[in-house]
Amino acid sequence: MKPTIALLLLSFTLLFSSFSAFQSDELLVDDEQFVTGKHPSPELDLSVSSSSSSSSSIPSRSHYPSRSADSNSDSRVQFALEHAFGDSDDFSAAGTFTARLKPNGGQGTLTKLRFTRNDLSTIEKEKFKKLLENDDFYMIRVPSNVLNPPGRDYVISSVKARCLPNDGLDEHFIIHMEGVNILAVTYGSPGACGYHRQLRLPAKWSFNSHTVLKYSEQAPRRPVFSEDIGGGEMGEDEGVKPLEKSFWSKNWMYFIPLVIIVLNAFAQAMSMPEEQASAQTQQPVGAAVRRR
């Protein structure tokens, strides 16, 4: 009994102490600066930005990224998205990615990726319509190095144009990065795009863009056996145990035949008295006849 009371007391004191603790009123501008560890988490930043109808929101649309020097520890990086329609290989500017470059190790990594799409011009809309009609490819490209584009080569990705239209034009970027290099861009619609794509024109000609930045993850390591083995208490810190299924949910299928057999037997048992009853009803009649 005593330990429980002590525990309660402790929790109460903790509760109250947390109330009375110092609360900083500092405005946390960039909480990602406090992320520790050498490697960022693989899926770094999911920012959804839909390009609005006003192109004035794009700050400075330059083809080449500029590293502004105003911020103290990290700097802004811009790189352009270019697109092409179908067979023609001439790419034109389609939008701008903006990100913060965090010095991390030798090269630095990008965080806080933002994306602004340019509006489709009327010519581009026409081209896109043509793509939709022909079920052709809509191609995009980004530089393979964000600091000095285009790097060694452009990273190209493409999708069948008919995959994109939904309400608007839905697109989904996964940018695989290694330092400041872009390895690959996975580009496509966020959902499914099965074969036999139907021709469907979008209701409004603006892009709904989802962007994800991905870094490589470390291969999971097996436990170091010399340390881990031998500890009997190891089972305790295994974390959440998988939900053990109940006896019924595991073995229900065994009972189906059993139930069928039982039902069968039951049905037979039910029909037996019936027969007997009918036999009994008939027998007295016969007897009566004989008696007669």
Next chain:
Amino acid sequence: MIYCSNHDPPAPLFFLYSSQRNPATDLEQPKSNLIAMAMAIKLSLLLLFFLSSLIPTFSLFEDQVGFMDWHQRYIGKVKHAVFHTQKAGRKRVVVSTEENVIASLDLRRGEIFWRHVLGSNDVVDKIDIALGKYVITLSSEGSILRAWNLPDGQMVWESFLSGSKSSKALLTVPANLKVDLDSPIFVYGGACLYAISSIDGEILWKKDFTAEGIDVHQLLLPDGSDVVHAVGVTDLSQFDTYEINVRNGGLLKHASASFPGGISGEILPISSDKFVALDARSSILVLISMKEGQIDLQQTHVSDLIHGSSGNTVILPSKLSGIFSISTDTFIAFIKVTNEGKLDVMQKVDKMVVVSDALSLSEGEQAFALVQHGDSKIHLSVRLVHDMSSNHLKETVKMDHERGYVHKIFINNYVRTDRSHGFRALIVMEDHSLLLLQQGEIVWSRDDGLASVIAVTTSELPVEKLGVSVSKVERSLFEWLKGHMLKLKGTLMLATPDEVAAIQKIRLQSSEKSKMTRDHNGFRRLLIVLTRAGKLFALHTGDGRVVWSSLLQSLRKSDQCTDPTGLKLHQWQIPHHHALDNNPSVLVVGRCGLSLSASSAMSIVDAYTGKELHNMGPAHSTVQVISLPFSDSTEQQLHLLIDADKRAHLYPRTPEAAEIFQRESENVYWYSVEAEAGILRGYGVKSSCNLGVPNEYCFETRNLWSIVFPSESERIIATVTRKANEVVHTQAKVIADEDVMYKYVSKNILFVATVSPKASGPIGSATPDESLLVVHLVDTVTGRILHRMSHSGSQGPVHAVLSENWVVYHYFNLRAHKYEISVIEIYDQSRAENKDVLKLIVGKHNLTAPVSSYSRPEVTTRSQSYFFTHSVKAISVTSTAKGITSKHLLIGTIGDKVLALDKRFVDPRRSLNPTQAEKEEGLLPLTDALPIIPQSYITHAFKVEGLRGIETVPAKLESTTLVFAYGVDLFFTRLAPSRTYDSLTEDFNYALLLLTIVALVVAIFVTWVLSERKDLQDKWR
């Protein structure tokens, strides 16, 4: 139904492979695709248990070796040959080959006495025999000298000669070498001259030529003198000779003479003081004679000597004393050098003639051999050096034209019974086969082209037709009679040992496994292999014999095709039901040069007869060959050949094929790996080519995606795809607790491994911090990276295999100083909610929805790494007809053996303490290393020397897979990863079964009679 078990009795792991393993435990891996099925399966478990307990254990016993496997030993194309026939009981020839094999062959039969494979990075430069008991080999550009015991091939000693720079490798073994510590053999390698004791390989002295800048061409040791002559060229324009004391390596004399015209090729010795060389423009012959320490140069224009000769003059390397031979465009000329230094043309012969080295006969006479190619025969003539006019010996030997031209000849002499000189010749043919000719006959032949297999495919055998059996065609009546006579002799115990062997052979041939017809189980196949020589062989899987062989005309050296190499072997026509009248055929694609842009050559070959059906001469270049999953009305597979300009060429060139392709072209994608640039690119078909002339079989392509690996941190070292013909039985994997995981099964997954550039060298060249191995799973249609994972502190070489939804790869972990095998399994999350039985019944599932690469994949991956003891040469995986049977990894280890490792050992879901349900599922407890169980070497006692690849072919019987491992040797076996659960084994007791049935029938009858009788009695009561 029986094999769909998903519940494995929780057998203790290490009992699985012991001899007393319970057969019931191994029938597990295949998974059912629906939970509902599980019910029925569980009900059938009982039945399964009874059935499987009938199956005897699978372990291979000693007397089962050779029952379903065969092993063939080869050596490769012979480079050098040294005969050893004097006073030896066993006459033998020691050879070194282009596969870097040193072998001692029996001269009587051609069998291998012993053999050593040095490996691809230890190229044999020279071989010789010293003291009549050692084979001396110089390898690795003259840096390793070894002595092998001649009778048994044991290594006697080995010396490492550390030269300062690379140079030619020369070896001179004095003819009068004594068993004496002071009598050395001389080696030139790494710009240094060494004298090495023949007793223990100790370096007696060393003379460094680095400072002199000389490139030594010849090392001469005149008989009985104490001086070694080193003859060479400095700066390509100055002849130098050095005389060096044999005893201490001291320089005695140095002479030089400059020749402004420059030197091309080799300096060839004529005699002990005369040499001949060609100038840089191949138009002037330079005769170098040494007189009293002075060098005297004499120049003769080739055109003066041989009238009407034009360019391309080459001095042939055949060492004929007093004369030499030069080859021009049209002929070969023998030129005699007189004592005064005059050159006389003695004879001109055809250009196709092959000349041997001179062989010294008894009384100072010397002889050499010439081989001339005739129509399906070859003419061998031996001539004496001093008397060129007449043939000392002339023989005509019939030669199979499938062996091609003679490439090399080595001769040896013997004393005939009438005390005259007899000659035997060892010839190397165009197809790399080795033959011994003696007395106008082929004594033996070896198909050593099979040591350099570059591509393998299989073909079904013909269906056995009623009435006309193929075996009847094979054997004529006479053969048949002879066979019966032999058998009669054998039964009457009159047969000689040779005849007994012949009877055994006949018996083997007529036995079930080596028949030339298709069998029910699909064990009998033709393995069609393409060798480096451009020859196609068909091997029977039953006993490994060569059914036919064909030297492909398109891959032979010709004016249009100067440097042909075979590339790919694809199945071209696979006849099914309606096209069964046609024979199956294979497509061979080769290239006429070393560069990627060289034009390609193609052949289509009948798989039953080896006849070349079509032969397409030099055409566009070929970088990639893609076998499309479409076939036309005659069951010809459509193929796309991608050229260096990224154009796609369609074959077969028929309007029908073009039509099929046009229809499907929208969904045809391919990718290219630019390993040097570190870029992967994906392509699609755009339009027909625009080459001026309309060509409906050529298509322009366009780049659809690209992946650019950063050059400073990643370099591609390995790419692996799934086998195109792999069958996956089920998409679902039932795991513990009746839960289901859906495999992400896509034919378009590419596994790419990259390492940091610093770590791309050999192991040990980079520190763990510098090296990083990154693996990627890429969808090759859209260029999506499905998964990307890095192993820090690890490096290549990476060997990988991709199958179903998993990839297993092998690499080196620098931090742990161990090799590791990792596994990645990839699962489809978008189908994960299809677990509800109710939904399945109502039909609210997306299992039948078409899968498209353009849908965003929701995948999850599981991975795990395990230590592995061996380094690996090749990894493959078993494949079965329906993909139901569990898989085994086939690992070609560094010891040239093939290890079968159950895929369950590399399951990423293994955990330290598996729950009861997981144990039931057959999940093994996690260990840090993969076990290597000696019994699971499928090559058992054999070694597949120089192992390069492992091919697996499914048999028709689901449980069985055919495994063909090739390197310098060939090995074939049949493997049943979950044992032969679907057939009775050969030692099944049919008699007992029959007896039981008879007994049961009798019992039924007896009881029936008894019951009848009882009924009758009851009625009478």
